[in-house]
Amino acid sequence: MATKTTYEEVGLKAGLEIHQQLDTHTKLFCNCPTRLRDKKDSSISFKRYLRATKSEMGEVDAAALEEVKYRQTFLYKGYDSTCLVEYDEEPPSELNPEAIDTSLEVALLLKMNPLDAVHTMRKIVIDGSNTCGFQRTALVATDGVLQTDEGPVRVDSLCLEEDAAQKLEPEGNAVVYSLDRLGIPLVEICTAPDIRSAEQATKVAGQLGMILRSTGKVKRGLGTIRQDINVSIAKGARVELKGVQNLRLVGEIVNNELNRQLKLIELKEVLNTRGAWVEHRIEDLSCFFASTASKVIKNAGGHVFGICLHGFAGILGTEIQPERRFGSELADFARMYGAGLMHTDELPAYGISELEVEHLRRVFDAAEEDCVVIVAAVREPADKALNAVMARAEEAMQGIPKETRRALPNGSSAYMRPLPGAARMYPETDVPPVEIAAQKLEYIEAHLPETFEHRKARYKDKFQLNDELADKISRNVNFMLFERVMDSYGDVSATLVVRTLTDMLVELMQDGVEVEPLANQHFMDLFEQLAANAFGKEAIPAILKLLANKPDMSVEQAITEIGLNVDTAEVTRLIVGIVDTKRDFIRDKGVRAVGPLMGIVMKELRGKVDGKVLNKILEEQVAAVLAEG
Ligand SMILES: [Zn+2]
Numbered sequence: 001m002a003t004k005t006t007y008e009e010v011g012l013k014a015g016l017e018i019h020q021q022l023d024t025h026t027k028l029f030c031n032c033p034t035r036l037r038d039k040k041d042s043s044i045s046f047k048r049y050l051r052a053t054k055s056e057m058g059e060v061d062a063a064a065l066e067e068v069k070y071r072q073t074f075l076y077k078g079y080d081s082t083c084l085v086e087y088d089e090e091p092p093s094e095l096n097p098e099a100i101d102t103s104l105e106v107a108l109l110l111k112m113n114p115l116d117a118v119h120t121m122r123k124i125v126i127d128g129s130n131t132c133g134f135q136r137t138a139l140v141a142t143d144g145v146l147q148t149d150e151g152p153v154r155v156d157s158l159c160l161e162e163d164a165a166q167k168l169e170p171e172g173n174a175v176v177y178s179l180d181r182l183g184i185p186l187v188e189i190c191t192a193p194d195i196r197s198a199e200q201a202t203k204v205a206g207q208l209g210m211i212l213r214s215t216g217k218v219k220r221g222l223g224t225i226r227q228d229i230n231v232s233i234a235k236g237a238r239v240e241l242k243g244v245q246n247l248r249l250v251g252e253i254v255n256n257e258l259n260r261q262l263k264l265i266e267l268k269e270v271l272n273t274r275g276a277w278v279e280h281r282i283e284d285l286s287c288f289f290a291s292t293a294s295k296v297i298k299n300a301g302g303h304v305f306g307i308c309l310h311g312f313a314g315i316l317g318t319e320i321q322p323e324r325r326f327g328s329e330l331a332d333f334a335r336m337y338g339a340g341l342m343h344t345d346e347l348p349a350y351g352i353s354e355l356e357v358e359h360l361r362r363v364f365d366a367a368e369e370d371c372v373v374i375v376a377a378v379r380e381p382a383d384k385a386l387n388a389v390m391a392r393a394e395e396a397m398q399g400i401p402k403e404t405r406r407a408l409p410n411g412s413s414a415y416m417r418p419l420p421g422a423a424r425m426y427p428e429t430d431v432p433p434v435e436i437a438a439q440k441l442e443y444i445e446a447h448l449p450e451t452f453e454h455r456k457a458r459y460k461d462k463f464q465l466n467d468e469l470a471d472k473i474s475r476n477v478n479f480m481l482f483e484r485v486m487d488s489y490g491d492v493s494a495t496l497v498v499r500t501l502t503d504m505l506v507e508l509m510q511d512g513v514e515v516e517p518l519a520n521q522h523f524m525d526l527f528e529q530l531a532a533n534a535f536g537k538e539a540i541p542a543i544l545k546l547l548a549n550k551p552d553m554s555v556e557q558a559i560t561e562i563g564l565n566v567d568t569a570e571v572t573r574l575i576v577g578i579v580d581t582k583r584d585f586i587r588d589k590g591v592r593a594v595g596p597l598m599g600i601v602m603k604e605l606r607g608k609v610d611g612k613v614l615n616k617i618l619e620e621q622v623a624a625v626l627a628e629g
Pocket residue numbers: 027030031032081082083084085086
């Protein structure tokens with residue numbers, strides 16, 4: 001993880017764009033339910049062909065055009081819970097008032113300025129994810145701010161949008177979309193690029209998520225919140241990372257992108273020093289692979305085409321992100337044309353022999369410093385793939401391309417498309433604007449959920465938490481659980497509950513424990529047992545670890561399995577034994593002997609029995625010795 005000075009040195013700037021589905025009863029522009037369906041239940045399907053002519057679309061930006069290059073036929077799947085609005089056979093109805101109210105509530109929580117009227121606009125999308133060829137979006141509020149420890153982060157805009165159709169596996173040549181998701185209301189919140197570290201990015205994402213959830217009117221679960229992160233460094237370029245579904249990955253993705261850009265700058269310097277160049281000569285190499293053992297090549301019918309990147313040896317094999325090399329970046333481009341890419345930094349391998357590699361090198365007169373890149377595909381896609389690869393290799397000598405990348409589950413990212421220009425918006429004439437009445441805003445303002453500040457003050461007062469812990473838990477996603485535990489088991493230390501629900505979970509994650517399976521009930525049962533002195537608080541991490549691995553196990557079973565069951569008679573016997581050997585010490589020190597003896601007792605029983613319980617038994621036994629005289 002980069003340090004603060006590194007972030008400053010490289011000039012990191014990051015901004016977040018969060019898309020959160022709202023849990024409204026109906027969709028944004030029709031009365032269909034906002035429920036995802038089992039795709040097997042689709043009862044209607046139809047095809048559409050994209051007609052992207054320039055006159056119809058106005059100026060189409062590079063990103064949009066790139067999508068059209070590859071795909072044209074779209075197959076849509078509808079349900080008994082979708083209607084003619086989703087099929088683009090009927091105009092949209094008015095903006096859903098429930099969705100407007102929730103978006104205003106979020107806007108006010110972010111101290112934003114709501115607009116006097118909400119106008120629905122059309123934003124062109126030609127990837128087929130909307131049947132009508134555009135996404136409807138409405139600006140609701142602007143100019144908010146989020147306070148973080150590292151300074152304020154401006155919140156530029158909050159929009160209400162319709163979610164896109166969900167992409168399924170392709171069928172033949174058709175791109176397939178499911179229409180159950182299309183039209184579910186989303187709020188889109190965009191921050192300014194005011195974020196200066198990976199840690200701050202994680203915090204901002206967490207706070208925004210908290211604010212959204214505090215309304216109680218957003219959907220929960222996988223896929224209901226999506227974050228895009230834009231990252232730039234002073235010497236690099238602005239890159240947009242799309243589709244981060246896991247909040248915990250936000251910081252890691254920022255760091256990985258920062259490192260990728262730094263690495264690419266290093267590679268650029270190496271290439272320039274070497275005087276590297278890209279030879280624009282695509283060769284048909286199929287003849288050398290007539291009897292190859294390579295499955296990839298055999299599957300492509302034995303067709304192999306290649307190019308030579310002069311001075312690129314070792315560059316393609318250099319890791320620039322976790323599990324991704326510069327060669328993977330080039331492979332992203334080849335893959336868009338359905339071609340698998342291999343290069344001499346990694347060959348011989350994958351069934352390709354040393355002799356075959358020698359042939360490749362000879363065709364291009366390749367020196368040791370050079371790298372030969374091949375794709376297995378027939379002529380036309382191979383040409384397109386290799387042209388894209390050559391273009392990307394040439395960019396590597398210039399710097400870092402501005403682009404949109406897809407976030408990968410391991411925190412790395414892959415090329416998706418060029419960075420889109422500012423989206424062109426057109427008024428949606430089918431949907432009338434909605435005036436926001438002052439009384440409505442007053443009402444929403446008066447009924448806002450509790451703010452962090454208020455909650456923090458309340459916790460300090462009610463549970464005697466110190467400032468740090470009150471702050472921590474009032475901002476934490478588990479704050480409601482904290483209150484439930486304290487209301488149910490008031491004897492348990494509030495400090496311990498906060499530590500368990502915050503730092504301890506983080507530590508477990510750092511130890512590689514997947515804490516996701518831990519449910520609220522696990523924690524309720526844990527503190528119930530703790531309140532009943534069934535085990536010592538030192539054992540909490542071990543119990544949580546076990547429960548995270550075996551979520552079906554009860555807390556009681558976990559205690560038994562770890563061997564924490566307290567047999568009071570047994571414990572007393574053990575303490576009596578210790579006291580017995582220290583009689584002289586006790587007579588000498590009096591009650592002050594309890595402290596040192598407690599150390600010996602804890603050595604034996606730490607984590608198995610609560611310290612308080614041990615202390616009580618020990619005090620009794622010491623008193624008994626002293627009473628004997
Ligand atoms: Zn509908």
